[in-house]
Amino acid sequence: MSLPLESQTAQAGSVGQAVKKPGQLRRLARMLLKSKTGTIGLLIVIVVVFMAVFASAIAPHDPAKTQAAQRLKPPMWMEGGSPANPLGTDNLGRDVLSRIIYGSQVSLMVGVCAVAVAGAIGVVLGLVSGYFGGIVDNLIMRTVDSFLAIPNILFMLVILTVLGPSLTTLILVLGFTNWVKYARIIRGEVLSVKERDFVRAARTVGASDGRIIFTHILPNVISSFIVVSTLSVATTIIAEASLSFLGLGIQPPTVSWGGMLSDGRQYLATSWWVATFPGVAITITVLGIMFLGDWLRDILDPRMKARAK
């Protein structure tokens, strides 16, 4: 145990509060460039989004086009590879690079939409639960508890098996299993923001509950939502890949990274590239989003912000 004196040095940090800020955007850019991982994360995300949006323009081949003669060709830098298929071809002779480029569409679509569904449900219920308290709060929070008590993967498997796998069901299932996280986080934030004096002040001037929730509370809790949801996009991409790997995700002919992994699994010993490159794509994308999310947390979390000042 050290003397408790050390814990107090933070006091010294309270210098110069009234420092003028340059433009918000310029400040963000400056803070971003300061963080190496943040910059890398943002670059990766930009590349992946670019890939997804302009897939048809940049992909060298049709991802679904099979060429029996070109089966399991290695990447171009290996013996037998050709520049026509830079990352080789799979068991049906489809171009791996093109499939990865098209696969980014599914990964991003599922990641972003599922988080949007989860976020919408979670934020609304979290706001309501935290702001009104009482019975409403109890009801919502017990629902949250019961959701947490069911193993996610089991729940998803059951639903997907019953409804049959498709992009929409996948998004809905991932959304419905993840909203609890947001509800809990937002509720916690609301509970603390609700006690701040500016909320009291709004009530003394006669503002309605709706106005208080949307103009006073929501803007002050949204930053933690942004941080968590960024990180969730990454975990959702992995979840989608896992489900596709199990055959319950995206169905052919739509390309997805998880599906590619699943297909390539059997050829791992002889043609490693079929499964490895989609795996690398997943890893890089997830890492990039995580880096970006960490950086966002650093700048949006007020506690961290105080330190950055």
Add this chain to the structure above:
Amino acid sequence: MEANLLEVKHLQTHFKTEDGVVPSVNGVSFSVAKGETLAIVGESGCGKSVTSLSIMGLVAPPGEVVGGEIWLEGQNLLALSKKELRKLRGNKLSMIFQEPMTSLNPVFTIGNQLGEVFRQHRQMDKKEARAHSVEMLEHVGIPNAEKIVDSFPHQLSGGMRQRVMIAMALACNPALLIADEPTTALDVTIQAQILELLKKLNKEFQTGVILITHDLGVVAEMADRVVVMYAGEVVEQADVFSLFAEPKHPYTKGLLGSLPKLDENREELDSIPGSVPNPLDMPDGCAFHPRCPAATEECKQNKPQLQEVALNHLARCFYA
């Protein structure tokens, strides 16, 4: 004349922030004699707390002591290694803080934390340390110390916690005690108790005390001498009676005039217009001139030095 207990010379502590260097303490000098209470007064951001942390060697990055000397009983604290300084802290040199709750570790009992001081600095065993802890708690006026010694910080009231902190700070009979706003978080009647206690202990142990506060009432009550700080510098220094009777610096005058007092009724209080300057954008000349009612061209251009304006009375003003 006896040598001073503490001698601070031209202390400079800077904070390097993203937006520039903040000179929180900018060439501060003062001394404390044995058994004397020196008050450092000023408003938030004037550098009084950073001064005390500098003496304790507790300035954390991005802050750094960049110049000056701090002599405690003939030893230059700034030349000591971290290890030597740690040995000194809690032993010869102690500090109490504004918020006793955050200064105590919530998962250890009072006896545990107080005993730690004895074990570390006096090499006592557990039993001895406990006995000394109880004795120390009684000394700072804690009723049934035998019981309190086994309680946890959250079981005590704010006043009691501050007493525990004082007991901890005085455990090794320090030569110098720094009290940083020791009563600001306490209620008036509890503040009165703690001030009485500090006075008693100061007399008894002949400890030199640096009292850091923004409350001029507390200063008048406790201090022998006073240092007034503004924007990282000493602007006035005098014994407590001269300072209150004949303040020389316009800032000190303004502070005294702005206080509502119990023994008078005024329709309007004096006030110092504006607010403390931005440390990254200090005015030229005298740092106080934008708020000074008597500022002249000279004040805007030249920086006044701290000079003796009466016997043992220093002020940083051209017109004092």
Add this chain to the structure above:
Amino acid sequence: MDQTKEPLLVVKGLKKHFPFKKGMFSKETGYVRAVDGVDFTVYRGETLGIVGESGCGKSTTGQMILQLLEPTEGEIWFEGKNLSTLGKAEVRTLRQHLQMIFQDPYSSLNPRMRVEEIVAEPLRVHGTHKGSELKEKVVELLRLVGLDAHHMSRHPHEFSGGQRQRIGIARALALNPSLIVCDEPVSALDVSIQSQVLNLLKKLQKELKLTYIFIAHGLPAVKHISDRIAVMYLGKIVELAERDELFANPRHPYTEALLSAVPIPDPTQRKERIVLQGDLPNPANPPSGCHFHTRCPYVQDVCRQTAPTLTEGAAGHFVSCHFPLAQSQEGVMG
């Protein structure tokens, strides 16, 4: 105040008990009696100061008056109407005239809003001003509290503590209130800024004929601004009198000790204090009889058993004590 004493706010038997829970299976096990039967009247145009130490219930009282907390018991009459029997819509209209200034200028302004939006909010909510009229009104309010029109587009973090407090005051003035509850409005501010805000509050009171309830723990500030002062201890008013009367003739032993405990900013007046022993009792489990008996230097047997009631001694001087200190006695201070 003597000419026409028109009561603006009357508080009768006001109580607020907060239930607290122990254990996992939330069963109510006790009550913190934050406010335990408080009566007072605030007259139009005056400032009533409420002083007391932390936990005495002064802020809770203020929040009940503003309808931010629902009283457990008791009545609040404002402008001749009983707030607890009114419908929601009527309370909403009435509360336009009832505003608050908060202690912490950092938490009382929404960090995501610009000054213009903050000050305009009350006007928007009640739809009193629109468009350019709204903007003009905001400028007028900012000027009133000593700020400038060009401050409108900034965010709260760009201001110092004193300026933020001015923004909060501008917001409170927006709806032309008749009563403003000031809850520790200067205690978070620097010394040199406190006097600026106190002066501003006094100036505004004169210009706009405001009535204040000034809640604070700092006696000098309360004395400076108040006409009458109520002293609270553990959820009850122990003494209430005209300001000068209270300071010259404190009749409750707690008031006497409280006055004596304030450090005087004059080293030539160092004095022996009446130092109260012990801590504030826990309001969940207040002492029997007179709440103050555990710390009272003059305690008698009856104090431990029977609670005294707030009764009027001299004209307008209320005290709640079995053995009030004699009128204009000086002796006890020694």
